[in-house]
Amino acid sequence: MPKISNKGIHMPASPIRKLAPFADQAKKEGKKVYHLNIGQPDIETPEGMLNAIKNIDFKVWAYTSSEGTLSYRTKLASYYNKLNYGIKPEEIIVTTGGSEAITIAMMTCLDPGDEVIIPEPFYANYNGFACQNDVVVKPIMxxxxxxxxxPSIADFEKxxxxxxxxIIICNPNNPTGYLYSRKELEDLKLLALKYDLYIFSDEAYREFCYDGESFISPMHLAGLxxxxxxxxxxxxxxxxxxARLGCLITKNKKVLSTALKFAQARLSAGLVExxxxxxxxxxxxxxxxKVNKEYTHRRNILVSALNKMEGVFCPNPGGAFYVVASLPIDNxxxxxxxxxxDFSFENQTVMMAPATGFYATKGAGYNQVRxxxxxxxxxxxxxxxxLENALAIYPGRVINTTAAQEN
Amino acid sequence: MPKISNKGIHMPASPIRKLAPFADQAKKEGKKVYHLNIGQPDIETPEGMLNAIKNIDFKVWAYTSSEGTLSYRTKLASYYNKLNYGIKPEEIIVTTGGSEAITIAMMTCLDPGDEVIIPEPFYANYNGFACQNDVVVKPIMxxxxxxxxxPSIADFEKxxxxxxxxIIICNPNNPTGYLYSRKELEDLKLLALKYDLYIFSDEAYREFCYDGESFISPMHLAGLxxxxxxxxxxxxxxxxxxARLGCLITKNKKVLSTALKFAQARLSAGLVExxxxxxxxxxxxxxxxKVNKEYTHRRNILVSALNKMEGVFCPNPGGAFYVVASLPIDNxxxxxxxxxxDFSFENQTVMMAPATGFYATKGAGYNQVRxxxxxxxxxxxxxxxxLENALAIYPGRVINTTAAQEN
Structure with missing residues (x-):
């Protein structure tokens, strides 16, 4: 029997999805499972977007150009330019989801053995994409x-x-919900210029900033x-x-022309999308x-409920729709x-993502969940x-010292 | 300015798409361009498939499971089992196009520096996918x-x-249209078993077999x-x-579970698709x-017209919808x-794919087009x-010795 690859052996399973078989089993047993494990919102997709699908009028479901249709890229540029990105359609490559934008950026800029610094905890699939490309993730706590x-720039420099x-930065952050400030991004800019580093800016959650705070992109910083x-x-x-629809944007012409070669190899993103x-x-x-108001309301409910539980600590995040909380648990x-x-309360339970999968440092986040x-x-x-009932009877309950200090 | 990756430098541009800017320019000048360069058929997509899009009734355009929806995989299994593949839904991973099936298969089975043998000329993007994964393509002419x-099994063994x-096999073949026989596949089977090699079977053109010939898959061969x-x-x-919808199928459980980890990293294929x-x-x-009849008719027109031109040779392919022809040209x-x-005839011209991009051996196919x-x-x-008019006046016209021998 032929062997699988070493990268296949080392490829991490998704921490968000790996418990899915247990959730399936719980549901088979008749339990109601609240899915807090995955960023799949229940918010309705805008009607205009769904109507566009229902109204398709082509007869041949054809490839588009590899960089995406000009008409979509032109419209996308107008969206970004409302945000003051100063982007032309030809500086956009349409991708199959944000995932493909990340892999194309990695392939374009990084060779096997090259290193990328990522503040941890980070979006777990960065580990997977790095593994695919034999790229080394250097986490910074x-x-x-x-x-x-x-983290401090001095820590980055080390x-x-x-x-x-x-450097990969996800802003607002998944999994922590942290919204980076202009000052933090300016600091990163100086670092990138000093060491001539790429900044990969994952902006999946750009629209989700709360409490009147503004989103700042490295695209807003001159000189980068x-x-x-x-x-x-x-x-x-x-x-x-x-929909599996994303894009990669850069003003770096060499990156664009190289990324396009990777985009050509997979032909195109989806036409309907x-x-x-x-x-x-x-x-x-x-x-x-409306959506922003709804998420703010939910965040407030969640953060407030969590911090009322004994031994639990949850920071109040400024964006995205995640929290990372520390719990009084062993693992x-x-x-x-x-x-x-093993648990149910009134025939219900909760599925969460263990935060360990969002850290590259072994052991970190052992008592945290996203x-x-x-x-x-x-x-x-x-x-x-x-959750509160579960924590009360969980056999591995321990006093969480961090939480105890903070609460 | 930070550097792009070495793999980015070495990544080949698509031979199918790299001439696109010249075609765009020709169209701007008012020329009609016949696109024979790309496998984008003009055949209409089945109505039932397009109606399924128009009739979507979900409110949230959500992720599916990473391996694909159970209902689609179940239906797919029924399709494959009509072809006697003996496949269960759980032996299928739904992918974003055939392209992603190829990259996931490569990542699952091959590490940087590993070698894959491919009969050439071959689908040019195999070069791209190999480059992405730092895999070495060993072409066999x-x-x-x-x-x-x-090619003979003795040549493979060398x-x-x-x-x-x-070994990657594309059957019926892109770009040559060659339909492999049961005997050829049986020979490959013995080779794969002797050296414990994977057979990656690219079956994108399975439905396109002409002249009453049957398609044989390695899935039909016991012991593989x-x-x-x-x-x-x-x-x-x-x-x-x-649509960007494909799948990867295998009965190898270890490959399946490993491929699923790569599939999880990119979350899911498209729901609408x-x-x-x-x-x-x-x-x-x-x-x-109807489609088969139409393609047979077109193939006959093309092959017959080509072989009537002086100095041109085109084999009569048994499948797919491509031909590779040798022309009396220098390059x-x-x-x-x-x-x-530089050319037009009655304000029209033809876009073809130079066959050189389908060979890994430098210089091979210099006088061939797909x-x-x-x-x-x-x-x-x-x-x-x-084309005939173009060949008559092309400044680089030469006598094609192969064609001369064959015609």
């Missing part, structure tokens, strides 16, 4: 105590070697034109995760205002599995009651 | 003189090293269960290239009969560009008249 703010090629690659997606913006994506850009502002992987396998507030307020409240 | 039949992990990975797509079968793909499986047989890249830049017979018979005939 951020801490729950200060809400997972950007990790830089001749192999360091890029050759260094920034934005990786974007419509998944969260329009609650259209299953691009038609729908184009329509989505006309989504009225009220849609986003988040065990706990999340136990919740599905929760996505993608359920309605009522379900979220029920999920929190479940 | 097939020859226009015998219609690009499978290329095998401890680094050889897989651990060795075969089928890479499939709906692109050609349903003339739905822009899977809904449409499911509907497509109910496409009536008459659709395929196919130059010729194809000249056709777009043509896709994806236009209607009338346009094909006009394109052939154009």
């Amino acid at each position: 951020s801490f729950i105590e200060n809400g997972f703010a950007l 990790l830089i070697t001749p192999k360091t090629k890029a 034109e050759e260094h920034v690659i934005v990786m974007d997606t419509v998944s969260k913006r329009y609650s259209a995760c299953g 691009q038609i729908a994506g184009e329509a989505a850009i006309d989504t009225p502002d009220e849609y986003f205002e 988040a992987d065990k706990f999340c599995q136990w919740m599905l396998e 929760m996505a507030y993608v359920l309605n307020a009522d379900d979220l409240q029920k999920a929190m009651i479940c | 097939s020859f226009i003189e015998n219609g690009f039949a499978l 290329l095998i090293t401890p680094k050889t992990k897989a 269960e651990e060795h075969v990975i089928v890479m499939d797509t709906v692109s050609k079968r349903y003339s739905a290239c822009g 899977q809904i449409a793909g499911e509907a497509a499986i109910d496409t009536p047989d008459e659709y395929f009969e 196919a890249d130059k010729f194809c560009q000249w056709m777009l830049e 043509m896709a017979y994806v236009l209607n018979a009338d346009d094909l005939q006009k394109a052939m008249i154009c």
Whole structure:
């Protein structure tokens, strides 16, 4: 029997999806499972986007150009330019989801053995994409105590070697919800210029900033034109995760022409998605205002409920729709599995993502979980009651010293 | 300015798409361009598939499971089992086009430096996918003189090293249209078993076999269960290239579980595509009969017209919708560009793919082009008249010795 690859052996399973078989089993047993494990919102996709699908009038479902249709890229540029990105359509390559934007950026800029610095905890699939490309992730720790703010630039500098090629920043952050400040991004800019590093800016959650705070992109910072690659997606913006439509944006011409070769190899992104994506850009502002209000409400419910639980600490995040909380538990992987396998409260339980999968440092985040507030307020409240009851009887309960200090 | 990766530098541009700017320019100048360069058929997508899109009734365009929806995989299994593949739904991973099936198969089975043997000329993007994964392509020459039949097993054996992990076979073949026989596949089977190699079976053109010949898959050969990975797509079968929907099929459990980890990293294939793909499986047989008849007719027109031209030789392919022809020219890249830049006949010209991009051996196929017979018979005939006129006045015309011998 032929062997699988070493990279296949080392490829991590998704921490968001790996407990799915236990959830399936729980459901088979008749339990109601509240899914806080995955960033799949219940928010409705804008009608205009869905209508664009229903109204397709082509007879041949054809390839588009590899960089995406000109009409979609033109419309996308107008969207970005409302945000003051100063982008031309030819500086955009349309991708199959944000995932493909990330892999194309990695392939374009990084060779096997090259290093990329990422503040941890980070979006777990960066590990997977790095593994695919034999790229080395150098994690830099951020801490729950200060809400997972950007680590100090001095700490970044300690990790830089001749192999360091890029920094990945996800803003607002998945999994922590932290919204980076202009000052933090300006600091990163100086670092990128000093060491001639790429900044990969994952902006999947750009629209989700709360409490009146503004989103700042490295695209807003003059002097970084050759260094920034934005990786974007419509998944969260329009609650259209299953559309698999994203893009890569850069003003670096060499990166663009090289990325296009990778885009050509896979032919094109989906035609129907691009038609729908184009329509989505006309989504009225009220849609986003309503969604933003809804997520703010949910975040407040979740953060408040969590911090009322004994031994639990959850910072109040400024964006995205995730929180990372520390719990009074021995092991988040065990706990999340136990919740599905062995626990129920009024025949309900909660699925969460163990935070360990979002850290590259072994052992880090052992008592933390990520929760996505993608359920309605009522379900979220029920999920929190479940969690509180679970923590009360979990056999591996321990006093969480961090939480004890903070609460 | 930070550097791009070495793999980015070495990544080949698509030979199918790299002349696109010249075609755009020709069109701007008012020329009609017959596109024989790309396998984008003009055949209509089945109505049932398009209606499935128009009738979507979800409110949230959500992720599917990473391996694809169970309902689509169940339906797909029924399609494959009509072809006697003996496949269960859980042996299928739904992918974003055939392209992703190929990259996932490579990542699952091959590490940087590992070697894959591919009969050349071959689908040019295999080079791109190999480059992405730092995998080494070992080409094995097939020859226009015998219609690009499978090279001898002795020739394969000469290329095998401890680094050889897989053979890629595309059947019916893109770009040559050659349909491999049961005997050829049985020979490959013995080779794969002797050296414990994977067979990656690219079956994008399975439905396109002419003259009453049957398609044979390595899936039909007992004893290869651990060795075969089928890479499939709906692109050609349903003339739905822009759907970006494919799948990977294997009975090798270790490959399946490893491939799933790569599939999880990119979350899921498109939801709308899977809904449409499911509907497509109910496409009536008459659709395929009609399409098959149409392609046979077109192939006959093209092959006959080509072989009537002085100095041109084109084998009569048994499948797919491509031919590779040798022309009395000095350089196919130059010729194809000249056709777009400097030539027109009655204000028309033809875009073809230089065959050089389908060979890994430098210099091979220098006088060959690939043509896709994806236009209607009338346009094909006009394109052939154009080509004949072009060959008559092309400044780089030379006597093609191969063609001279064969004609």
